[in-house]
Amino acid sequence: MKILVVDDSRVMRTIVNRTLRQAGFDAHPVTEAEDGVQALAAIEADPPGLVLSDWNMPEMTGIELLRTLRSRGNEVPFGFVTSEGSPEMRGQAEQAGALFLIAKPFTAETFTEALTGVLV
Amino acid sequence: MIETTPALDLVPTVEDVVSIATDVWSSLNLDLEQTAPTLDDAEITGSASVSISGSWDGIVRLDFAAGLPGELAAAMFMMEPADVSEDEIADAVGELANMLGGNLKSLLPEHSRLSLLSVVLGSSVTLRVTGATLVRRVDFTCGGSALRVTLWESSNAVAER
Numbered sequence: 001m002k003i004l005v006v007d008d009s010r011v012m013r014t015i016v017n018r019t020l021r022q023a024g025f026d027a028h029p030v031t032e033a034e035d036g037v038q039a040l041a042a043i044e045a046d047p048p049g050l051v052l053s054d055w056n057m058p059e060m061t062g063i064e065l066l067r068t069l070r071s072r073g074n075e076v077p078f079g080f081v082t083s084e085g086s087p088e089m090r091g092q093a094e095q096a097g098a099l100f101l102i103a104k105p106f107t108a109e110t111f112t113e114a115l116t117g118v119l120v
Numbered sequence: 121m122i123e124t125t126p127a128l129d130l131v132p133t134v135e136d137v138v139s140i141a142t143d144v145w146s147s148l149n150l151d152l153e154q155t156a157p158t159l160d161d162a163e164i165t166g167s168a169s170v171s172i173s174g175s176w177d178g179i180v181r182l183d184f185a186a187g188l189p190g191e192l193a194a195a196m197f198m199m200e201p202a203d204v205s206e207d208e209i210a211d212a213v214g215e216l217a218n219m220l221g222g223n224l225k226s227l228l229p230e231h232s233r234l235s236l237l238s239v240v241l242g243s244s245v246t247l248r249v250t251g252a253t254l255v256r257r258v259d260f261t262c263g264g265s266a267l268r269v270t271l272w273e274s275s276n277a278v279a280e281r
Contacts (some may be wrong), residue, residue, distance in 0.1 A: 007242070011196045011208065015148075018260070039278045063215055083222025088230045103226075104219045105147030 001049030001119055003030045006039040008057045022108035025119055036060025055082035066096045077118055130176045132224045137258045137269050140223040152196055157259045159185055159266040167247045168217035168239045173226050174232035177274035180221040188265040189213050210239040251275050
């Protein structure tokens with residue numbers, strides 16, 4: 001099952017990749033996108049099994065990406081990995097159709113807890 | 121540490137800054153220790169900031185002493201310091217500001233927004249924050265190098281109090 005990591009920060013995409021491996025999800029190929037616009041095109045061209053997206057990005061934010069996907073009937077499993085983990089943000093994420101929100105900074109254990117059951 | 125002006129209850133405390141910064145650095149397996157104010161403006165070679173707007177209007181800014189931005193980037197990318205590019209350094213320190221700012225924003229009441237990042241790197245960086253008042257300063261060392269976190273509150277917000 002392919003994982004699409006969406007973040008405008010290359011270092012964060014690197015860290016997410018690394019954490020996925022540390023959490024035991026290294027069997028899943030990972031692709032990357034730099035913002036919501038790139039991610040949307042990638043998802044529609046070659047659907048991943050899971051999207052892990054930052055929230056605050058140029059061109060199209062993560063929440064805009066998720067809402068666009070759902071408005072187009074695309075139910076791809078989606079989770080946020082973001083520095084903004086307030087109850088308000090978690091509520092917005094859930095309402096838009098996200099399965100989880102992982103707040104930065106995170107650990108491999110956080111990833112294991114959030115992704116087990118989502119990734120098969 | 122310096123607290124320069126009486127601040128609204130909304131402004132994150134020094135303890136908040138220390139706690140969040142410690143968590144961020146620890147998650148990256150980097151050491152961080154709070155110190156007395158040490159970093160002079162003339163020593164800054166890198167600065168990353170993010171603004172928060174809504175229930176509190178202000179800026180969260182990280183300033184770094186010589187060499188530290190490159191060392192942090194190397195650690196985060198797991199590369200040799202000599203191999204990190206300036207873009208990678210800017211990306212890394214920007215992401216540190218993003219994590220710090222995002223977590224501080226989470227302490228504020230609802231309906232706050234986080235801006236995109238600004239990063240400045242150079243051998244001698246002069247960065248002025250206009251239209252805002254310094255409300256928090258916390259100094260740290262990381263691997264023996266100095267960095268500081270400052271919170272600046274919009275002058276409009278101060279005037280309205």
